[in-house]
Amino acid sequence: MEETAMEDGDHSRDREVAPALIAIHPTQESVAVAVGSDLRVFDLHNGCPISLVDDSSEPFHLDSIRVIRYGAKGKLLVTAGDDKLVKIWNTDTRRCIYTVSSEKRVSAVAISNDGLFVCFADKFGVVWVVGLDGLHETQTLSSKKAVPILAHYCSIITSLEFSTDGRFIASADRDFKIRVTVFPKKPLDGAYEIQSFCLGHTEYVSCLAFVCALEYPEGFLVSGSGDSTVRLWDIASGSLLDTCEVSAEAGLVESNGKEDECCFAITDLCAIPNSSLVAVAIQGLPGVVLLSCNLSDKTLSIFKVIYIEGEAFIPTGLGTSSSAEFLWMVTGVSNLQGSDSTSLTRVKAISGLTKINPDSGELETTVLEDNDVPGGMQLLEKLQGSASIKEEVFLAAAESVKIAMRNLLIKKQYSVERRDFRKRGRNDRKIKH
């Protein structure tokens, strides 16, 4: 795993694929999709594509985007990735207001609830912070220097999340570890006080999300992992409250017994606001699993499995707005083998997550037809790169997505020769001091 953490300097590496990502503006003003270095944003409010403006560079990103997220009640959009750039966009002016250079590739981002700080994590396990000093209407482009505030020792950080009340920042890594740190009043001085470690996963942790609860202002943490489980944690103590063996409990293992285990790695989590539901994307599942988080019993259980009929759609990313009207899903990867067209993506939405049938107590969810997706065909054209995707291309893509995601999530094992070769090729050793 350390080898992976060090591969920044290794230019001989095979190009790594990047899964397609999706982010939804909190009030559903816009939807953003990233695939490879491509950033696509659609204005849902006015029903038209958005052209972002970045005076410093075009294209915006030079290598795969690894994170996109809205924050500060929708005033900011942050994009970051393998080109070691963190771009902070003002969603009102649609301009890039800050470009932050990172020393290493960026693997996770979180925005403080007040919008004053953007934290990002790099491939060496260091979390950095930049202060934004508020958002001024007249603000023009400027560059910012980030300061390191905490570190996981040489393990790639996969996810960063602020607790619901903003008092804590949780960071997850490829070494099974989740650290919960007190987010200080003056974060630029460092975040040294560890509240807890949430330990229990037996494989890399891939994603984190907070579930809100009135009586618990910090919220409950849920985490997804390559060990095919989603776990519920009390962040104050780090106690493991419950473990949901999602694939087994949802009956995925039986229906697909031949597949090797890592096909059920958890790839993304999305807490559904104003509810105790968490949507889960699983490697190998054409659909999503909804987990119900019972906060008085402190349990996690399968609420519903929503299958996507008719196409092999295995989501690589999930997102929703604060009203949770729709659960948005994207699938796709950059640098798809055997396809020289622009990186292929597919976007879908599910409605009905907030409507419980009073008689049955069930959710009446619908996987929307393309025409019924908010924004319609115009949105799909922008976000997917094309309105319609040929069936056979899509099937081939789905298979590649599956393989690519698996390779991405498995820890790399290098042979001794390969390791030596990589060591020799490493740039960071060549730097002269």
Add this chain to the structure above:
Amino acid sequence: MLKNEANPNISKTTRLPRKRFYRARAHSNPLSDSHFPVPISPSHVDYSLCYPQLFPPSKQVGNSKKIQFADIGCGFGGLLISLSTLFPETLMIGMELRDKVTEYVKERILALRVANPGQYNNVSVVRTNSMKYIPNYFEKGQLSKMFFLFPDPHFKEKNHRRRVISPHLLDEYAYALGVGGIMYTITDVEELGEWMKACLEGHPMFEALTDEELEADLVVKLLSTATEEGQKVARNGGQTFRAVYRRIVPTI
């Protein structure tokens, strides 16, 4: 139970393991991938393996004692051996990255237990990378003393992140130490001594012990005398640089 007679690595006269059979590379790279078991969490640490006399495997309940002292990069274990009899009621553990060195310490403890019945039952060693897995071994505030004696210096600046004391790793040590717990560091490398002191001084959760407190602390005297590395430095008449700090509640 112990087959000492048959083990050529154990000296016939002292019944202690011979160090020369456990010679190993001088330094390990803590960044390189190693393969050893890591407990999932502190509750998974098998005390019956570490302290079989105090935690008989059959009886799971009864003893709720936890490890309180950790010697990080314990090397050949000299400090632990001295502490074991000085604090017979305290559980202590050495953490060592090098496989062969860890094996040596294990044998050394076993032999001492056999030679001194009833003693050395409170001391143990694990092979692990302390820079990654401290939180897997100790709960928040569990430790009362942590030792970093003669750590590898990693001189080059680009290798400073391999040092066992660094501003970010101090966060984890502050987490594992209870309030009032003490970090003991010592080195014969002046530059490293300054580095360790500067890291501790700059960390809001640590405060230096006063001269009187250092004088009164029995353990401080062991820092330069109890370990193999310390003895080597003393034999060569080398200077040592010490930094001893207490874990405090940060003022916000």
